Amino acid sequence: MEYYLQLIVNGLVVGSIYSLVALGFVIIYKATKVVNFAQGEMVMVGAYICFALTVQMGLPFLVSFFMTLAFSVILGLCIERVILRPLIGQPIISVIMVTVGLATVLKSLVQLFWGTQIRVYPPILPTTPIWIAGVPVAPVYIAAFALSALLFAVFALFFKYSRTGIAMRATAQDQQAAQSMGIGVKNIFALSWCIAAVVSSIGGIILGNINGINAQLGHLGLKVFPAVILGGLDSLLGAALGGLIIGVLENVADGFMQQVFNLPGFKEVAAYVVLVIILMIRPYGLFGTKEIERV
Template sequence: MEYYLQLVINGLVVGSIYSLVALGFVIIYKATKVVNFAQGELVMAGAYVCFSLTVQFQVPFLAAFVMTLAFSVVLGLAVERLVLRPLIGEPVISVIMVTVGLSSVLKALVQLLWGTQLRAYPQVLPQEPVFIAGLPVSPVYIAAFALSAVLFLVFSAFFKYSRLGVAMRATALDQQAAQSMGIGIKNIFALSWCIAAVVSSIGGVILGNINGINSQLGHLGLKVFPAVILGGLDSLLGAALGGLIIGVLENVCDGAAKDLFGLGGVREVAAFVVLVVILMIRPYGLFGTKQIERV
């Protein structure tokens, strides 16, 4: 029983990181109605920048973390201004394909600058485990889960109470109506990409402190996609819960398959099996907006 409880705890930690990355998906979709398939590469870019500042340039971790967030803002602005702004008014599929191309470009740049080998972050938090319900939990796991929860609450409040958050919601609902009310659509698009890049970088730094990083970290975006679909593409609460559910599901299914049948690799397919089932039963997700078109 303790084995499965440990799997659930580890799954919650991984799921909290999935939730962070899923927030980036949802924020961009809420503002622009575009699914960003370069989200995983934004995670990877932030993780490598923080690693480079910390290890190669010997910058203290907290300072390196703040500098990484600043880099993420600049990266988000550059992507929106140089790559996506010229495509305003074009078919959505064109914009989606551009994000697919952007993911390849970012991955190639990371491999060119840092190579493909696994890189390890220096230890930031103590290694001595904390016992929760009699089970050992690493402090970095607790910090990852707590930070993800705080960020979720911050962004929920931002979208509900701040003027910019309300403007982003209005833009997602009807861009033309929002523009007629004096909302700067282009500024909203830029802000959404900045926020998505920042939360993705935070997720990348957390993962780097847990497992280290390599150039395959960009695949995290595809692994998170089932969590986004499960929660609903336009729901922050759905992103948070979907990430946690998928993280626990992956860990428990993989651990159970190894324990009962000696099978490995279940972790890689469990989420996508869930994705297929969701699309068949509830394609708009648990908390997504159900759209009905009458012909």
């Protein structure tokens, strides 16, 4: 029982990071109807920038953290203004392929500057485990889960009560109607990419403090995609719950297959098994909006 409790706790931590990255997917999709396949690479870039500032330049971690967030805002603005804005009005497949190309460029730049070997952050928190319900949990795991939950609460309040958040929701509902009401739709697009870049960088920094980082971190975007589909591409609540469900499912399924059948590596495919099942049963996800078209 303790073995599976440990798997569930680890899964919740990883799932909370999945939820953050899924939030970036959902925000961009809600505002622009574009699926950003460079989301994982944005996670990787944020993690490496914070690593470079903390380890290679010797800055305090908190300073590096906030400087990385500032860099992420600039990165999001550059991507939207320079790469995606000229594609407004073009076929959606063209925009999606541009994000695929952007993912390749970002990954190549990271490998050019930092190589492919694993990089490890210096310990930020104590390493002595904290016992919760008879299960030892590393303080970095608790901090990661708490930070993810806090950020989700902040973004939920932002979208529900702030003027900018309401404008983003209106743009996601109907771009033409929002523009007719005086909302700067192009500015909302830019803000969406900035938020997506920021939450991705935070997810990358959290993962870097837990497992270290390498160029394979960019694959996280593809691992998070089943969580987005599970929750619904246009649902913030779905992003949160989908990430947690996939994180727990991966860990528990992998632990079960190793313990019972001695089959390692099931973690890599468990999320995609769920993805196929969800697409067959509920193509719009658990909380996604079902679009009905009448002819």
